[in-house]
Amino acid sequence: MATAESVGDGGSGAAWAGVAPEAARRLLVAAVDAFAERGYHATTTRDIAGRAGMSPAALYIHYKTKEELLHRISRLGHDRALDILRRAESGAGTSAERLAEVVRAFVHWHAEQHTTARVVQYELDSLAPEHRAEIVALRRQSDAVVRRILEDGVRDGEFDVSDIGGTTLAVLSLCIDVARWFNEEGSRSPDEVGDLYAGLVLRMVRAGA
Amino acid sequence: MATAESVGDGGSGAAWAGVAPEAARRLLVAAVDAFAERGYHATTTRDIAGRAGMSPAALYIHYKTKEELLHRISRLGHDRALDILRRAESGAGTSAERLAEVVRAFVHWHAEQHTTARVVQYELDSLAPEHRAEIVALRRQSDAVVRRILEDGVRDGEFDVSDIGGTTLAVLSLCIDVARWFNEEGSRSPDEVGDLYAGLVLRMVRAGA
Incomplete structure (x- = not known):
């Protein structure tokens, strides 16, 4: 153990x-x-x-x-990721602050748990159809968290985003791919990558521009 | 056939x-x-x-x-990707125009060749050590293309980027992850994703801000 x-x-x-x-x-x-x-x-x-x-x-x-093992891993991983996103979303602050926090938290999870995240991401098609559908539904909920914050920010005039769906996809994709390239021996800690990416994402949505 | x-x-x-x-x-x-x-x-x-x-x-x-098959696939895939990046880099235009073109071309390749790109990306550790080293060297050359354009743009005052290494990593990562999520039945064509991402990357570097 x-x-x-x-x-x-x-x-x-x-x-x-x-x-x-x-x-x-x-x-x-x-x-x-x-x-x-x-x-x-x-x-x-x-x-x-x-x-x-x-x-x-x-x-x-x-x-x-x-397959039951893969499903359990995938379910727990996705539950945890969604929980992290929702917690970051529900914090106080402007849309920009909440978006930055969501990115920081999601990047941190994908960096620190990169082995689990890789399995969960790359073996999605190895799940049984009913389990795959369940996981895809959870992923839609994660997407919805980012989308809601972008919509809030656009409505309040904080963000300038014309393609909310495409930008949501890009933000999540950027965070998820951290699991592919991150390694503990690299020069950046999970927190440092989180800060870097939060800054880049705020630029993507033209926060405070 | x-x-x-x-x-x-x-x-x-x-x-x-x-x-x-x-x-x-x-x-x-x-x-x-x-x-x-x-x-x-x-x-x-x-x-x-x-x-x-x-x-x-x-x-x-x-x-x-x-392993020889995997190496050949990986070598051809990386040669092609590097070729695409270099051709986009060598085009005429401002740093912003060249960066947009590099992102468009790299995204297009990862979308259209997503099955090959996934194999090449996710099976890197399955290569024999000497082949892995050879591929990693090719990847460094791809990174260098993006880094050079960012450095040019910063020098000329076109871009506002403080962490060039981190931003290079993020730009490439965003493009590479297209291979994971892209599918032909989705609502966006490779060219549409390329245009979307080129716009987001120009925002990341504050081109024309």
Whole structure:
């Protein structure tokens, strides 16, 4: 367990803190690392059990299929991301301040949890159709948070944005791609990337221009 | 062959037009589709040969290993992307015009060739170390194109950018992530996304502000 928590993206263990029992949590952490390293289709439940120091039989007590593990990871990851966005949205302040906070928080999550985020983003099509639909619905809610702030800012005259849908897409895309390129050995911390990107996004919407 | 050209990202066949003989080209197209669908590690050379309508023995005439196929795809993809960037960079016009053209061209490539781009981006760590190093060097050259234009624009007073390295990273990241979310059934064409993004990037650098 100490091992599972100390590998990966320096916190992938902590991200699943709410998952109980502990064996189920340990298997999720192992699955994230296995999927990230070899891809979903090349990973077997035996690989995952082995990484968690458990037998395949012990795995099946908690998860019936490999897809159930991916779904659980994706669901928890998306719930957490949406929660972070909504919390940032509900803060006090102008539309510009809330947009900056949303970008900072979303970038921070994608930087710090980049291994999980990569699995969640790149293996979306590996989910069963009904699970994929559920996750897509959650993603629409995340999109809606950014869209609402852009609409507020435009209505109040704080922002100058003609294509709100396209700009929403670009803002989210910029944040999500942090998971692809971020690495802990790089020169920028998650907070520094968050500040940089918040500034760039405020420019995109011409806040205070 | 007609099949291989008509599937995938509506042009993945055309992208490899320079690859000869034709059987080698057909195998590359099949490998891109297989890697995109199942991931590199879950794909066998037998799968690739089968998709190309060939025997495993026929595959080995052209490629000794699966990694050689990935390397060839990645090399051709990166060569092409760099070529596109350099051509856009060398055009006439102000720094703002050249930056807009670079973004348009890079976005267009990532949208139109999104299946290839995904493989190339997400399977970077599946390359052999010496091949990975070669590709990383090509990527640095792409980064340098954007960085040079930003430096030109700042020097000439066209742009207002304090963190040139960070802004270069963000511009490229925004373009690359198009490969993740773009799909042909969406409401925006590659050219429309290119125009949208060129406008957003000019705002990021405060061109003409």
